[in-house]
Amino acid sequence: MNANLPFDKAIQRPANPAMRRALRLFSWSSALRQAVLIAACFLVLLPAYFMLATALKTPEAYSLSKFSFPTSPTLDNFNAALRGGRFVVWFLNSAILAISAVAVSLAVSALAAFAIARMRFRGATLFLGLNTALMVIPPVVMLIPLFLLLTNTRLIGSYAGAALVYAGLLTPFSVYLLVNFFRAIPHEVIESALIDGAAPFMILLRIVLPLSVPALVTLVVVNGLWVWNDLLIALILLPRDDLRTLMVGITVFGSRYNNDVPVAMAGMLLASLPMLLVYIFGQRYFIRGLIAGAVKG
Amino acid sequence: MLRTSRFIPYLYLTPAALLLAFTFGYPLIAIFDFSTRRIRGASGPFIGLENYRQVLNDSVFHQAVAHNAHLLLAVPILLASGLLLAILLYERPRWWPLYRTILFLPYMLAVPLVGIVLSNMLQRNGIVNEMLRAIGLNMLALDWIGSAGLALWSVMGVIIWREMGFGMMLFLARLQSLNEEVTEAARIDGANWWQRVLFVTIPQLRGVIEFYVVISVITMLAWVFSYVYVMTRGGPGNATIVIEMYLYNFAFRNALPGIASAVAVILFLLTLGLTIPLFRLRAQAAEEDRA
Structure with missing residues (x-):
């Protein structure tokens, strides 16, 4: 301790270090701060609690009280949701689409980006400018011609057609x-x-790509999640029941079990698991991609 | 720069160019063509601007535009809440990494999932009304999704719930790249918390705030289809129809791609118009970042 400290100040301090820390931590402004943050977290977590608690309730328990904790939890809702293996099919469809679209767009984007970043040629700036402008155009604008084009080439309702469209939509950001x-x-x-x-x-293959692993991981996470979470394109380009993606599947599922909320919530819980895993393990990469897409350059 | 023969760079560019021509190039040209035709099936006769006339005179389209305009009210709310949370987290209160993780969570969840869970919570006899009754606010226990007067507000609330974390994270990242000495100097000069936030922190965030506002405006005008589709399908009646939903209905319900393409052109020009300030702001934000 500093020997020059005035004596009276030194005795005002509580001797007990834990007590001292508690006193330093408590102030009205920091209490207010914590209160605001906790209230915001409550609003965010309430739906998560609702989903989990409801999924474990019987329909009777649910109709009695929505907020209460499931006192006698049941797994019946999960059985009902999983019946017929439809969730597995939707998962697989989403996974196939996400993996193939991300792979295709990564390959073409890496080639194009390498040329733009590392070679000198006419039109490089123009290409990059056009590419960047495409990032904000909502896919719904392109959907009618794409639908007609895929219908005419018999690619409607096929993985290939939808994956190609997704890959194209991911490419501007990736480049x-x-x-x-x-x-x-x-x-x-x-x-x-x-x-x-x-x-x-x-x-490109031996030096640039190995040095760019963080950027590649970011793209895999952000783009993969984009395809996984999309509803509109899958809804229109994959009209066959057996090709439904998870998002189209849960939308149908949610309206079918409109009156059986516990089963609907069990389904939603199952559907959110992959995203939660990506979030827990890939948060860093996701945030990096988000910031890079928004603020830089 | 690598030295290559003249055509090599174009070889590298070709796959991406072809893919972009397929998903963006062709469709963006085609909608202009389709929008001037009466299309049944794959093609149809040229009818000039008839489709546009029909769309612009349709009262349902007017409603859709008004609803998108209504959703713009979410932008100031998103901005204020995102800024507040980012500033609070930036001061590193206790457990702030945990708060950050929780508050960003909704943005990671898919819109259909969020829409279904929150719609169920907002049902007439759902958990929200149950909680409102429990704390004695019976008059606030309303039919949030089913009544025409409230449904759009509920959709807006759900959009805010999910998108709030994005702004927060964006502002927090920018704050963390700022020079802390400026705020510290203001503190030493006796500025209180509000003064420091209003006159020191927010001016430094100007670039990213402007950028966020433009991005959010584009979102509210042209990226809300999934919310509406999952929560209300545009109903009850047309109480929550938005431009995208209107386009979807004409293209894939009524099978009138000509009219839907006219809407697509309008939406395209709208986003394009908003992209120009976005570009300027993006360049500006990058400039600040380098400084």
Whole structure:
């Protein structure tokens, strides 16, 4: 302790360190701050509680009280929701679409971004400008021609058609993010490979991409979630029942079990699990992608 | 820069260009063409601006536009709540990483999921009304989704619930890149919390705030289909119909792609008009970031 401290100040301090910490922490302004944050968290968590508590209730318990804790929890609602394996089918459809769309868009975007970031050619700025402008156009605008085009080429109601549309919709953001990332790679790294006589494609594959893993992970998380969460495109381009994605599936499911809320909530809980997992493990990458898409460049 | 022969860069660009031409290029040209035709099935005769005349004279379209305009009310609410939460978190109160994780959670959840869960909560005999009755606010226990006067407000509330975390995270990220010395200097000069927020913090966030406002305006005008589709399908009656829902109904319910394309053109030009300030603000925000 500082020996120059005035004596009276030193004795005002509570001797007990825990007590001292408690006193320092408590102030009206910080209590108010905590209250606002806790209230906001309550509003966010209430639906989560509702979903979980309701999913564990019998219809009778639910009709008696919505807020109460499930006193005698039941798993019947989950059995009812899973019956016939429809959730599994929807999961698989969503997964197939998300994986293929993300893979295709990542491949074409990496090639294009490499050329824009690392080669000098006419039209590079124009291409990047157009590409960036496409990022805010809502997909609903393009949907009618795409629907007619896919119908005419018999690609409607096929994974290939929908995956291609999704891949295209993801590409502007992917190109944009990767160009920024590729530009930031110090050119000494690339130059040393050039001296070793590497061809441009090898430089992309062996040097640029391995150095861009954080950006690639961000794209996989953000884009994968985008496809996984989309309703509109799947609703229109995949009209067959056996090709329903999870989002179309739960929308139908939610209205079918409109009067059996516990089963509907059990279904919603099942459907939210993959997103929650991505959130818990991929939060960092998701936030990074979000900020990169919004603020930079 | 790599030195390559002249055509090599275009080779790298081709796959992306083809994909973008398929999903954006062709459709954006085609809607202009379709919007001037009376289409049954795949094509139809040229009828000039007849489709536009019909859309612009349709009272349901007027309602849809008015509803999108109504949803713009969510923008100031989103802005204020996002800013408040970001500033509170930035001061690193106890448990702030936990609060951040919880408050950002809704934005990660899919719109259909959020829409279904919250619609169930807002039912006439749902949990929200049960809680309102429990604390004696019986007169507030209303039919949130089923009555024409309230449904749009409920949709707006759900949009705010899910989108709030996005603004918060955006502002928080910007705040964390700011120089703390300025705020510290204001504190030493005796500025209180409100003064520091209003005159020091918010002016420094100007770029990202403007950007967020434009993004949110675009969202309210052209990205709310899933909320409406899942919660109300545009009903009761046309009480929650929005431009996208109107387009969807004409294209895929009434099978009138010509009229729907005219709506698509209008929506496209609207977002394009808003994209120009967005570009300017984005460049500005990047400039501030570098500074």
